[in-house]
Amino acid sequence: MTTFNWTVDAMDCYPQSQGNADVVYNVHWRCTGVDGDASASVYGTCAVPYSGSKFTPYDSLTQDQVLGWIWSDGVNKDETEANVSNQVNAILNPTTVTPPLPWSATDEV
Numbered sequence: 001m002t003t004f005n006w007t008v009d010a011m012d013c014y015p016q017s018q019g020n021a022d023v024v025y026n027v028h029w030r031c032t033g034v035d036g037d038a039s040a041s042v043y044g045t046c047a048v049p050y051s052g053s054k055f056t057p058y059d060s061l062t063q064d065q066v067l068g069w070i071w072s073d074g075v076n077k078d079e080t081e082a083n084v085s086n087q088v089n090a091i092l093n094p095t096t097v098t099p100p101l102p103w104s105a106t107d108e109v
Contacts (some may be wrong), residue, residue, distance in 0.1 A: 002033040002085045006077075008066050009043070013058065022058035023050050027070050033084035040087030042080055046070040 012026035027048055032041040048069045056065065071077050 002035045002081075002088050004081050004084065005032045005034070006030070006067050007032070008063050011058075011061075011066065017050065020055050020057075023055070024048060024058070024061070024066070025050060027066055029067070029070055029075065031080050031084050033081065033088045035088045035092060038088050038091040040084050040091065042084055042087075044075065046073055046075050048073050 007030050008027055009030055010028040011024045012028075013022045013024050015021065017023040025048060027046050028043070029046060030041055030043045032039060046069075
């Protein structure tokens with residue numbers, strides 16, 4: 001079973017906007033899935049709107065709050081997790097393999 005971890009890697013800000021400092025406008029996010037020794041991740045960015053009405057100072061933001069922004073502004077959580085899960089499953093159950101070449105045996109006489 002794949003377990004998922006969502007993180008915010010960085011946030012791009014306007015130094016000043018509508019009377020506020022460090023106003024986030026773009027979020028860099030990552031979703032990582034792990035099943036045993038297999039792991040895969042998806043990285044993306046999401047623009048977030050700012051209206052000025054419900055401003056949270058940058059140093060008071062939480063990762064959960066920012067993840068909520070991206071999920072409500074275009075990042076489909078379920079689809080992203082399904083994509084990562086498919087990648088993990090492909091690692092665990094490969095449909096193709098690349099074995100070593102038969103003439104490059106390590107046991108030479």
